[in-house]
Amino acid sequence: MATPILQMQNICKTLSGKEILRSVSLDINRGELKVLIGPSGAGKSTFLQCINYLLTPEHGQIVLEGNIVDTASKKELYSYRQQVGMIFQDFNLFDHLTALDNVAIALRKVKGMSKKEALDIAHKELDRVGLSDKGNLYPAELSGGQKQRVAIARALAMEPKVLLLDEPTSALDPELVGEVLSVIRDLAKEGLTMIMATHQMDFARALADEIVFMQQGEIIERGSPASLLKEGSGTRTADFCNKLSDMCEEID
Amino acid sequence: MLEQLAVVLDALPYILQGALVTLGIVGGAMSLGLVMGIPMAVGLVYGPRFVRFILGIYVWFFRGVPILTLMFLFYFGIFDLLGLNLSALSATAIVLGMTSAAYQSQIFRGSIEALPQGQLKASRALGMSDMQGVCSIILPQALRLSIPGWSNEFSIILKDSALAYVVGAMDMFTRTHFVASRTYEHLTLFITAGAIYFIITMVGVKLLLTLEKKVRIPGYTT
Amino acid sequence: MLRTTRVLMLALGLVLMFGTGAFAEKTYINGIDANYPPFAYVDKNGEPAGFDVDSLNWIAKKLGFKVVHKPMEWSTIVQSVLSNKIDMVYSGMSITPERAAKVNFSDPYYTVASVYAAKKGSGLTVDKIQHDKVRLGVQSGTPQVEWLKEHMGKENWNFTLKFYDSAPLAFQDVMNGRIQAVAMDAAPVNDAIGRGLPLAVIDTFGDHDDFGVAINKDNAELLELINKGIKMLKADPYWEVLKEKHLKGNDH
Numbered sequence: 121m122a123t124p125i126l127q128m129q130n131i132c133k134t135l136s137g138k139e140i141l142r143s144v145s146l147d148i149n150r151g152e153l154k155v156l157i158g159p160s161g162a163g164k165s166t167f168l169q170c171i172n173y174l175l176t177p178e179h180g181q182i183v184l185e186g187n188i189v190d191t192a193s194k195k196e197l198y199s200y201r202q203q204v205g206m207i208f209q210d211f212n213l214f215d216h217l218t219a220l221d222n223v224a225i226a227l228r229k230v231k232g233m234s235k236k237e238a239l240d241i242a243h244k245e246l247d248r249v250g251l252s253d254k255g256n257l258y259p260a261e262l263s264g265g266q267k268q269r270v271a272i273a274r275a276l277a278m279e280p281k282v283l284l285l286d287e288p289t290s291a292l293d294p295e296l297v298g299e300v301l302s303v304i305r306d307l308a309k310e311g312l313t314m315i316m317a318t319h320q321m322d323f324a325r326a327l328a329d330e331i332v333f334m335q336q337g338e339i340i341e342r343g344s345p346a347s348l349l350k351e352g353s354g355t356r357t358a359d360f361c362n363k364l365s366d367m368c369e370e371i372d
Numbered sequence: 373m374l375e376q377l378a379v380v381l382d383a384l385p386y387i388l389q390g391a392l393v394t395l396g397i398v399g400g401a402m403s404l405g406l407v408m409g410i411p412m413a414v415g416l417v418y419g420p421r422f423v424r425f426i427l428g429i430y431v432w433f434f435r436g437v438p439i440l441t442l443m444f445l446f447y448f449g450i451f452d453l454l455g456l457n458l459s460a461l462s463a464t465a466i467v468l469g470m471t472s473a474a475y476q477s478q479i480f481r482g483s484i485e486a487l488p489q490g491q492l493k494a495s496r497a498l499g500m501s502d503m504q505g506v507c508s509i510i511l512p513q514a515l516r517l518s519i520p521g522w523s524n525e526f527s528i529i530l531k532d533s534a535l536a537y538v539v540g541a542m543d544m545f546t547r548t549h550f551v552a553s554r555t556y557e558h559l560t561l562f563i564t565a566g567a568i569y570f571i572i573t574m575v576g577v578k579l580l581l582t583l584e585k586k587v588r589i590p591g592y593t594t
Numbered sequence: 595m596l597r598t599t600r601v602l603m604l605a606l607g608l609v610l611m612f613g614t615g616a617f618a619e620k621t622y623i624n625g626i627d628a629n630y631p632p633f634a635y636v637d638k639n640g641e642p643a644g645f646d647v648d649s650l651n652w653i654a655k656k657l658g659f660k661v662v663h664k665p666m667e668w669s670t671i672v673q674s675v676l677s678n679k680i681d682m683v684y685s686g687m688s689i690t691p692e693r694a695a696k697v698n699f700s701d702p703y704y705t706v707a708s709v710y711a712a713k714k715g716s717g718l719t720v721d722k723i724q725h726d727k728v729r730l731g732v733q734s735g736t737p738q739v740e741w742l743k744e745h746m747g748k749e750n751w752n753f754t755l756k757f758y759d760s761a762p763l764a765f766q767d768v769m770n771g772r773i774q775a776v777a778m779d780a781a782p783v784n785d786a787i788g789r790g791l792p793l794a795v796i797d798t799f800g801d802h803d804d805f806g807v808a809i810n811k812d813n814a815e816l817l818e819l820i821n822k823g824i825k826m827l828k829a830d831p832y833w834e835v836l837k838e839k840h841l842k843g844n845d846h
């Protein structure tokens with residue numbers, strides 16, 4: 121079997137004296153989509169941020185395509201982050217830049233492209249997420265769904281080998297969730313390697329290669345959607361999902 | 373009445389030359405304050421503890437000590453010790469500039485902290501260095517937010533520039549006083565000078581307001 | 595070869611030393627209080643003028659040096675001499691023990707009386723000024739202030755002192771009634787009267803006041819030069835011309 125594209129090994133993270141991640145390990149193969157689920161406070165966001173070193177773990181290492189990432193070298197760190205993209209729950213678009221420039225800026229600053237080259241790519245990426253006509257609008261002029269799609273285009277422009285998504289639809293009005301999920305679905309079909317934290321169980325069930333259930337900083341269960349979510353399987357994951365859908369019904 | 377008008381008209385070229393000196397002082401001080409204040413603000417927000425400590429002391433010192441004392445301290449003390457033979461005008465501009473740097477660093481710091489910090493995270497996630505993130509993502513937005521505070525600072529420095537007289541810089545206020553001493557038309561002359569200060573303030577604030585509108589981010593409200 | 599160059603250089607050095615010494619005039623900077631007519635002020639063209647300015651210009655011409663008159667803040671002018679920002683103060687400076695402790699003074703070149711003055715027709719007398727609750731204007735940092743402070747305590751005088759940066763400012767407040775009288779050098783009072791201000795001298799008081807030129811204690815050479823110049827000026831008919839021009843017979 122080929123080596124996994126990305127391996128997280130024994131990641132430990134403490135925040136304000138509190139142990140948030142307790143030796144979490146996870147491998148992902150090229151083209152896979154892994155879905156992280158778990159109750160609020162389980163450590164999903166912390167884990168995803170450790171994966172591209174927005175947070176520095178106290179212990180553990182990360183291996184990209186067989187090479188251990190050496191975070192002591194800034195150069196290697198920056199180059200690693202280019203290869204592992206990140207999508208945030210609240211978009212984090214650059215407010216002073218148009219959609220096009222949001223996508224283009226890292227190409228220019230990080231990859232050293234000319235303005236024209238960068239904008240060409242930005243056009244293509246916006247087109248890919250269905251926003252070719254919104255390029256000249258500023259973040260404040262876009263809907264939440266459009267913002268998240270710009271953020272995805274921005275990450276894709278760097279041609280990442282792995283894309284991390286931290287609840288990309290949680291901050292969206294329900295009617296806007298679909299447009300973002302459909303973009304992610306396309307990416308999965310194109311074979312982009314992704315790790316995604318989400319509460320969208322239907323999406324996970326349909327597309328995930330593996331579901332990873334986290335609780336209190338540990339991976340409790342993992343497996344294919346079919347095996348974990350099967351009626352009456354008695355897994356914690358199934359239990360959690362039932363509670364989740366009950367809650368949704370109550371709200372409705 | 374006519375006599376007073378004659379005195380004012382007579383003195384106007386001399387006083388207006390002083391207005392140029394005043395503008396020179398204000399321009400120099402604002403620029404120095406800007407050039408120093410921006411990196412100071414970045415250091416105050418993102419710097420390591422000891423950098424924040426040093427900058428904190430700087431800000432505390434320049435905000436706490438009266439400008440008059442600072443002028444004496446630098447003009448008759450520190451500049452001399454350093455062997456700098458500065459003109460009264462440059463000395464005033466530098467002292468006001470260093471003071472303004474303390475205030476401007478606080479204006480910029482406030483603006484930086486008012487920004488959603490996720491944007492810096494996003495820039496890091498794209499492989500930008502912190503330097504690149506701060507320079508091309510944080511500062512362009514923080515500076516926009518700082519314009520109102522900056523125009524405030526402008527009118528304050530403009531008035532402080534009248535303190536130039538203590539080291540003998542021939543600014544507008546000093547010159548007005550000289551003419552008044554000769555002509556005994558204090559009230560008329562100082563009203564004239566006040567009007568000129570007022571016009572300079574108005575034009576400056578108006579220009580900054582235009583700038584603020586010009587660089588406004590479409591759709592953006594805070 | 596080496597020898598000739600040396601000789602040449604020596605010759606060049608000598609020419610430079612004596613040549614420039616003989617032709618270049620030394621320039622001295624004189625700090626003036628341009629708010630102190632008739633001794634020093636700026637004229638309509640913004641140029642320094644006054645009794646002291648004319649005096650020093652005459653001396654400079656006679657003794658072959660150049661002089662630049664620099665208007666300065668009065669309260670720090672001695673400090674400016676001490677830090678060599680100016681070479682001297684030839685500008686109506688009273689010789690006081692406090693000042694003499696810091697700088698050298700030339701021989702006195704002019705003596706003025708201290709006077710009380712009030713608005714014309716005010717009916718004030720010295721007795722009223724000293725015993726009624728009069729508001730009395732003085733110029734900060736002048737010997738009159740010291741004298742008045744010393745005596746008002748001893749002799750139970752009832753006036754309150756109001757401090758001004760310049761004599762003309764104090765006259766303004768006499769005019770608009772904020773203070774009833776002033777106590778200062780006779781010269782600026784007479785100058786103001788000469789320019790049509792409705793002021794009247796009530797009487798003299800205190801000690802006579804000697805004006806001298808303040809010079810850095812390290813600069814004995816300049817002191818000698820100025821003393822020589824003052825002596826020459828007072829012996830010259832131009833002295834009377836100057837007094838007539840600036841002081842209008844106000845000689846003590």
Ligand SMILES: Nc1ncnc2c1ncn2[C@@H]1O[C@H](COP(=O)(O)OP(=O)(O)OP(=O)(O)O)[C@@H](O)[C@H]1O
Binds near residue numbers: 158
């Ligand atoms: N800066 C911090 N300091 C201290 N504790 C923190 C910090 N950031 C997060 N935590 C804690 O770490 C735990 C894990 O947080 P994390 O955001 O990773 O959870 P999550 O699984 O993403 O939850 P959610 O579903 O609500 O997003 C939480 O208990 C949270 O309170």
Ligand SMILES: [Mg+2]
Binds near residue numbers: 164165166286287
């Ligand atoms: Mg989270």
